[in-house]
Amino acid sequence: MIHSISNIKRSKRDYIVKSFKRDWQLYLLMVLPLIYIIVFKYVPMGGIIIAFKDFIAKKGIWGSEWANPLFKYFIAFFNDFNCMRIIKNTLTLSLYGLIAGFPLPIIFALCLNYFKNRKIKKAIQMITYAPHFISTVVIVGMLMAFFQTRAGIVNQLLSSIGIAEIDFFGTRGTFPHMYVWSQIWQSLGFSSIIYIATLAGIDPSLHEAAIMDGATKLKRMWHIDLPGIIPTAVILLTLNLGRILFVGFEKVLLMQNPINLNQSEIISTYVYKIGMTSALPRYSYSTAIGIFQSVVGFLLIIIFNKISRKFTDSSLF
């Protein structure tokens, strides 16, 4: 017995040595990318230690004193009068974006799927993808140009149907709507790609059989196409739910002004302001808030993935 176990061990080691000898070029190739991953992804994770220290730049990460109590900066965050407001704003923006934006690409894909003319179909796809490639800065610039008071097209269209001019950027309460709907405008075509491809992959014999049985198009859409894309939709939903605390940071930052700040300050912009732009940057505090955001996001992904695996057959990992 003992003899055979050591034999197995030896043969396993031989196997490893042999495959290293065989695949050494592959390992060599991975060295550079792995160095990148370690340096730029994992080393900063070590840096989150400053959330537990009274970080002073001159003393460095290791030279700085431990915070007392250790969770000082986390406690400070939960006691911050901004805390509830920025969490609420973050959740509002992302949930609003999700509820309004999630079904539309599916609807768009379903509609396109029943559109006959191939050439026009291609053209529609091309044009609706285009906004995806416009940068956030330009999108915000467009919003500002369109929603201007005098020369903006939106107000000009409103006044042509007799509605008084609205100062969209200078009015409270307009921010979430402009943010979310411009997001939907930008992503509609591109988000639908995956659904369009899934629909194209549905077995045509299902449709043929349904037609033989006398099913209407509406029925086929409901009983064949929709169930066909649900697994894809669930995966995407899971991904989106996991990112619920990560609202489009750049766009919010660019759209902020003193008037909408009450609604537009989100966790990420707060982290940025506290850590980078204030006269006295508070690195430890800012990092603590960032960790809160990352940990909650991470847990959400795990939880939603578990749920989606339980109720459907699809999961991310």
Added chain:
Amino acid sequence: MNYKERGSDKVFTMANNILLGILFLIVAYPLLYVISASLSDSNAIIQGRVKLFPVGFNLDGYKAVFSHGSIMTGFFNSFFYMTVGTLVNIILTIMIAYPLSRQKLIGKKVISLMLVFTIMFNAGLIPNYLLIDTLDLIDKRAVMIIPKALNVFNVMITITYFKTTIPKELLESARIDGCDDINFICKIVLPLSRPIIAVITLFYAVEHWNSFFDALIYLNSKSLLPLQIILRDILVQNLISLDMVSSIDPDTLQSSEKLAVLLKYSLIVVASAPLMVLYPFIQRHFVKGVMVGSVKG
């Protein structure tokens, strides 16, 4: 398929096409408006006479854009970051994606897990900033390229593509002919992977061309700034210096203000054009590359 549309199907088709048309118009109209406005007379824009097509056709806005010093500097900087950055991205992505796509590689699982974890958890703004500071990359050109050398999501797509499209038998027969791994990649894998390379090229190029925040926090020197930062100053913060406008029309402040309105629309077009031009070339690879890769990556 040959069958007759029945009454309810006709209604369905009509409703379907109407809904599709509405969604399409909503997406397309702002795009058309921007292009029309950029080609119009500035008075026509301000007075609201531009609705659909250009009114008082002229190219003053584009002249202003192309004679503006910092816009051009930004344009060339962005172009540099995009081309060099994307090249680095592609090379590194293939270097790690191919080995991880091989079935029998020992340690593959651990490395994959290490990669996936970075998608789900990241250190946050300050630790990343401190790292860049420690590496002495602040205000260097390299800061726009090296920290973004690899995107794990794109690596995942590429792995799946390799797994599903490069048959095992190919490797076996290449081995018998005495081909080593590096030769196999260069001579067999790469030529077979044009769709996925096209797609990740597009993804990376978009990321570089549109990147704004890195430049905001890591760059100071005016000569290094990418286009997006210049765009923010002009489009969002309304900082249009008069000297650049005056080169076209030195008459009055009012006329330069008018030109500023026009210039914004032209700028939006110019800033977005490079990617729009790139996209159609890559589109035909899209379904093959992206779909094979992203479904259960």
